Amino acid sequence: MNKDKQPTTRREALKNIFRSTGYLGIGGTFLGTIASGLAAPKLELRPPGALNENDFLKSCLKCGACVEACPYDSLILNNSTEDGTLGLPYLKPRIIPCYMCTDIPCVPVCPSGALDIKSLQNDDGVMDINKSKMGVAIIHKETCIAYWGIQCDACYRACPLIDEAISLVYEKNERTGKHAFLKPVVHSDFCTGCGKCEHACITEKAAIMVLPVDAATGKVGDHYIKGWDKSDESRINEIKDSKSRINKQGEPDKYLNDWESLIED
Ligand code: SF4
Ligand code: SF4
DSSP states (O other): OOOOGGGSSSHHHHHHHHHTTTTTOOEEEEEEEHHTTOOOOOOOOOTBBBBHHHHHHOOOOOOOHHHHHOOTTOEEEEEEEEOOOOOOOOEEHHHHHHHHOOOOOOTOOSSSSOGGGGGGGGGGGGGOGGGGGSSSEEEETTOGGGTTTTTHHHHHOOTTBTTTEEEEEEEOOOTTTTTTEEEEOOOTOOOOOOOHHHHOOOSSSSSSEEEEHHHHOOOOOOTTTTTGGGGTTTHHHHHHHHOOOOOTTTBBOOHHGGGGGGGGO
């Protein structure tokens, strides 16, 4: 635990924030309402079970209950007064990651549903922290020394879902002819965004970092179909049926009409 990192309790810290900005005495609900109309989403990592960013901004009351409940001080209250995110909880894993508590104490205390307990429950109702999606780790290959051929597996070893969320891929080092690369690769389906990898990374500025899921992931578009994936096959018929779809120029959408060229074997 890192209790001695903060000079006051987190509730006091929150009070200090509100005091210093003239908000003390204003109800949390009102503050939540202030937040709902503000703030372009930033690259902040929300606590486990958080709703998508827009809904989170509307729902979070800034009460600090989740921050108070975290035994590791992983959650911080934003003290920036400039961007409308004042008082919102977030993680800074380079400093303190989420330690993936099995009982996830930060979530059930949330009074507003901003942290959705159901999103972390298995079918049998048991809480499972591995279902959390605080973000997704990405690797900056140019500064990851494992990609240079220097042996380092700090992030791999730190991952609570080792060989699921991060694996090491072996590659021959053609430059030396006798060494091998062992390159860390993140698997976003499994990555929870806990940030233990970012915390453990040995480079001066972490070469692996966690970003919010929306910021870290792309979107393929519905018209691409994986011909090798059985579960995607039904969509072929949907695309055949969509031949009459019109694009923005008022013409038939060539990609959707030309569906056969989109199916890769
Ligand atoms: S799961 Fe545990 S360590 Fe992670 S944010 Fe919640 S209380 Fe803190
Ligand atoms: S407990 Fe819920 S409402 Fe309170 S600060 Fe945390 S996320 Fe927001």
